[in-house]
Amino acid sequence: MEIDDLTPDERNAFKSLSNERTPPDLLESEIIGQLTARKLIKAKGKKWKRIVYPVAATFIFLLGFLVGDVERGINKEEAYMLILFEDENFHVRNSTDAAIEYGLWNAKINHSGILMDGQELWNEGYRISTNGVEKLSSAHESRITGYFVLEATTEEEAIAVARESPHVKYGGSIQVKRFRVR
């Protein structure tokens, strides 16, 4: 089999195609956020900024999320939350491969239009109860490490999304819960 050459017309047409496209500004900040969270790049700014900014960002995020739900009109009957748990059985052999798998799963459900929101949660945190404030830090304790908000048409659809998650493969578990939108 021989490769026929391009005609001059075709060659010119290929040359005329643009080689660059400016990505959305948000993409840069999302990537920087991911790299910072994974400690692949140093967080920008002084110590007080590193504390104040995330708090402010969380506040803005929550505010946007609450407002966003009203604007998006999340269907009260079809709102599900996936709550991701990890314990000592959770084991990732190659974190890069895992990042890709989670990213692609995320992209798939995002693309399908049922993903409303989702975030990874830090291991560290606090439990507040009548016993007071207890620091969560044990790596072996079952802990919530992420959540996803879905607008699935059925419970089966939400379960199917959870089953496809690489999280289960790595030994984590997922609770699927319908929630009430007030």
Added chain:
Amino acid sequence: MKDQILVSNFIKTRSEKSFQKLYRAKTPHIYQMALRLSQDEAIAQELVQQMWVVAITKIEDFQWKSELKTWLIGILFNLYRTLRKRGERLVEVEEYSSESVQPTISTKMDLEGAISQLPPGYRQILILHDIEGYKHREIAEILDVSEGTSKSQLFHARKAMREYLKDDLNGN
């Protein structure tokens, strides 16, 4: 040389600013390629995002045996292949009945349209060879296939592209 300076500055500082310089120098090209490959903005953005996570994780091991751009493109195509394996059925070789039809390409949009209709396997070869100008040896490395497969796929990709262009001209 410019790439080496950007990478070396980044490795030295690991700062957000040094990453931004690297990102801004390389991403417009990579993003355009991801869009052509995936034909979907959300997927293209996810591919670019994951590509940078992988690249920055491994950047200290990069040996400069190829250009930085080629290395990044290799990661991007790897991610794209993983995505396809998960979600789509591959259409690798399809035979077209027309005899070496070479229709006229009147606009860039004709060509972009024809590329977008190609099966993903053909699309990636056409992008790498006819748009990016890579040799079959390099494509074989990027896609982890033989040179023969790369040549064969290009043959079929061009044939398919001409078929789509012919259909467009005929108003089909």
